[in-house]
Amino acid sequence: MKADLINKQLEETDLNQYLVIQIADNSYALSILPIKEIVIAPEATPMPNSPEFVRGLIKLRQNIITLIDSRKRLGFRSILENGQELFRMLQERKQDHINWLQTLYTAVEKDGDFNLTTDPHACAFGRWYDNFKTDNYGLEVYLRQFDAPHKRIHAIATRALKEKELNGKSAAIKIIEQVKNTDLKAMIDLFDNAEQAIKEAHRELAIILEHNNSIVAITADNVSNIVSFEKEQIQQSELNERNQFLNGSVNINGDIILVIDIDRFVNY
Numbered sequence: 001m002k003a004d005l006i007n008k009q010l011e012e013t014d015l016n017q018y019l020v021i022q023i024a025d026n027s028y029a030l031s032i033l034p035i036k037e038i039v040i041a042p043e044a045t046p047m048p049n050s051p052e053f054v055r056g057l058i059k060l061r062q063n064i065i066t067l068i069d070s071r072k073r074l075g076f077r078s079i080l081e082n083g084q085e086l087f088r089m090l091q092e093r094k095q096d097h098i099n100w101l102q103t104l105y106t107a108v109e110k111d112g113d114f115n116l117t118t119d120p121h122a123c124a125f126g127r128w129y130d131n132f133k134t135d136n137y138g139l140e141v142y143l144r145q146f147d148a149p150h151k152r153i154h155a156i157a158t159r160a161l162k163e164k165e166l167n168g169k170s171a172a173i174k175i176i177e178q179v180k181n182t183d184l185k186a187m188i189d190l191f192d193n194a195e196q197a198i199k200e201a202h203r204e205l206a207i208i209l210e211h212n213n214s215i216v217a218i219t220a221d222n223v224s225n226i227v228s229f230e231k232e233q234i235q236q237s238e239l240n241e242r243n244q245f246l247n248g249s250v251n252i253n254g255d256i257i258l259v260i261d262i263d264r265f266v267n268y
C-alpha cells in the first residue's frame with residue numbers, strides 16, 4: 001500500500017517537504033513536519049455538539065484522537081454521505097425491479113397491457129449502470145455482477161407474453177416465478193450487499209498529526225507522494241483568498257497543488 005511506503009519516508013523530515021493528498025478530486029499539500037503516520041481511517045464515535053466537520057473520536061492504540069472530515073472542512077460533501085446516497089439510490093432501483101416483475105405478473109394474470117421497458121439499458125438502473133465510472137477495482141468487479149441477471153430480467157417480458165399466447169397464463173406465470181426466484185433474487189442480494197462494497201470503495205485514510213502538543217487526525221481520500229518546494233514557490237490565488245484554510249498553491253511538474261494551513265485547518 002502506498003501509505004505504508006510514505007510512512008517510511010515520513011521518518012526523514014525536511015522543512016521543505018510536503019505530503020500530497022487527494023480530497024474530492026483535488027490535490028493538497030501538507031507539511032510533513034507535524035505528520036506522525038498514515039492509517040486506514042477507523043470508524044469514528046460521534047461527539048455531541050461538535051462542529052459538522054468533526055467526524056468524531058477514533059482510537060489508535062492507546063490514544064483517543066479527534067478525526068476531522070477534510071472534505072467537510074473544505075466545503076465539500078463528505079465521502080460517507082456520497083456512499084450513503086449511492087446505497088439509497090441502489091435500494092430505490094431494487095424496488096423498481098421488484099415492481100417491474102410484479103407489473104408483468106399482473107399484466108399476464110389480469111390480461112392487461114405491459115408498458116414498462118424491456119430494454120435493460122433504458123430503465124433508471126440501466127441508464128445509471130451504463131454511465132457509472134469508478135477507479136475502485138473492487139467496486140467495479142462487484143457491480144459487474146449485476147449485468148447478466150439484470151439483462152435476463154428485462155428479457156423475460158417478451159418471453160412470458162409470448163408464452164401466454166402459445167400455452168396460456170399458467171405457463172407464462174411459471175416463467176415469471178422462476179425469474180423471481182433466481183435472477184430477481186440475485187439482484188436483490190446484490191443491491192442489499194452493495195453497502196459493504198461501497199464502504200470498501202470509499203475507505204479513507206487518516207493522517208495523524210501532532211499539533212500544539214496534542215494528536216489530531218484528518219481524513220484524506222488518498223495519498224500520492226512527498227514533494228519538496230520552497231515557501232517562496234507558493235503562489236497566491238483567488239481560490240485560497242476565498243478559502244481560509246489554504247496558504248496558496250504550487251505548480252509541481254504541471255500539477256497544481258493547494259497548500260493547506262495546518263494551524264487554521266485543525267483549530268476550531
